[in-house]
Amino acid sequence: MTIATLTKPWEAFSYGFLDASAKRELRRKMLKAIAVPGCQMPYASREVPMARGWGTGGLQVTLTLLKPSSVVKVIDQGADDSVNAASIRSFLSKVSGAAETWDTLAATLIQSRHRIPEERLRADQVLVLQVPNPEPLRPVEPNMSVARQMHADADYGRLWLILYEQIVRSGRIMQGASYPALVNGRHVMTPSPIPRWDLPKLHMAQHLTFLSAGREKRLYAVPPFTRVEPLVFSDVPYQVEDHGALTCHRSGVAGYFMNEIPQDSGGSVFELSDSNLGIKAIRRRDGEDVALGATWYENGKMPK
Structure with missing residues (x-):
């Protein structure tokens, strides 16, 4: 036996870095996520040239959506010029031939960490949000099997209890980023670690939003013109x-x-x-x- 018999001849990697099988799976899960807004879809998160926890979930979704005519914008906490944003944007351009931009209006595909741009997104734009923890029930139920059953039963009473306790103890809801929101009147999601300021931007928006967690191997979506309502009590209005x-x-x-x-x-x-x-x-x-x-x-x- 020789090394040559154990290896394959060199060939260029797939377009957009991910292999065809990975893209097919992601596309299937993305379609399911659109069909059931806010519901988490598991997927086999692939290895990409980035450490887990630095945006691998968002990167995989973006790589699946990329095409040569795409115009890509990448944001890291609102900034286009951070090391993370610049590195991801350069990588996406190199593996796809897509154009790069800082301008929200010029972009067709926007990948973001922690922020949604202040300029309104159009119907022909797609927003991909990086998510460190996709499970809104984790603070109240560490057992993920039980949490899945709670989602199936729409049992979100413990989340309401946390918000109530914050009001009793502090006089107001202290939840800042990742404020839980009810999507399409059915599933509660955590909208990435975006600030409360950004959550209303998802409500009845024209654009499609994907949220993906590579480390947790989950993705979910907010389709265009979908209700996204923060969990609030009727006598305690939502405040940004x-x-x-x-x-x-x-x-x-x-x-x-x-x-x-x-x-x-x-x-x-x-x-x-x-x-x-x-x-x-x-x-x-x-x-x-x-x-x-x-x-x-x-x-x-x-x-x-």
Whole structure:
């Protein structure tokens, strides 16, 4: 026996890195996820050139959707220029030939960690959210077999109890990111670790959203024009972060989600979390002809 008999001749890897079998499985599960909004679909998460927990789930979904005509945007907590976002965007372009962009309006496929862009997404755009923990019941039921049965029975009483206890102890609901939401009136999902500010953007949105957790091997979806309702009590309304009055110290834009940057003096300044929107606002202020899309929020408020 020789090494040659144990190996195959060299050949180029599949288009979009993933092999055809992996893509077929992911497409089947993605179609099921669209058919049953908010319901988690298990899949055989493949190895990709990235460590588990750094966006492998979102990357696999994006690789499955990619085609040469795609225009790809990758966000890491609102920023296009972080190491993680730049590395993923470059990898996607190299294995598919797809074009890269920072502009939300130009993108056809957007992969994001922790944020949804401030500019409204269109019906021809797809949003892929990276998810570290897809199970909303994990804080109340560590046994995943029992949690699956609770989903089947629509038994979400323990989640309501957690929210009630937060109100009793703190006077308000303390849940920040990953706020549980009822999708299409049936399944409760955790909408990635996006802030409460971003959750209303999924409600009756025109675009398709996939949420995928590679380490947990689960994906789920929010199809276009689907109800996404945060779990709230009728006498305690849902509240987003109070950022409406904050102004970005670089672009001068106000009324959007901001990052707080501590200063040596002990104070803080604020910077627009959606970095590309801030860049476009600065370029427009400097006299350039830059297109700014309609935004989800207007002066810190979501129009009804």
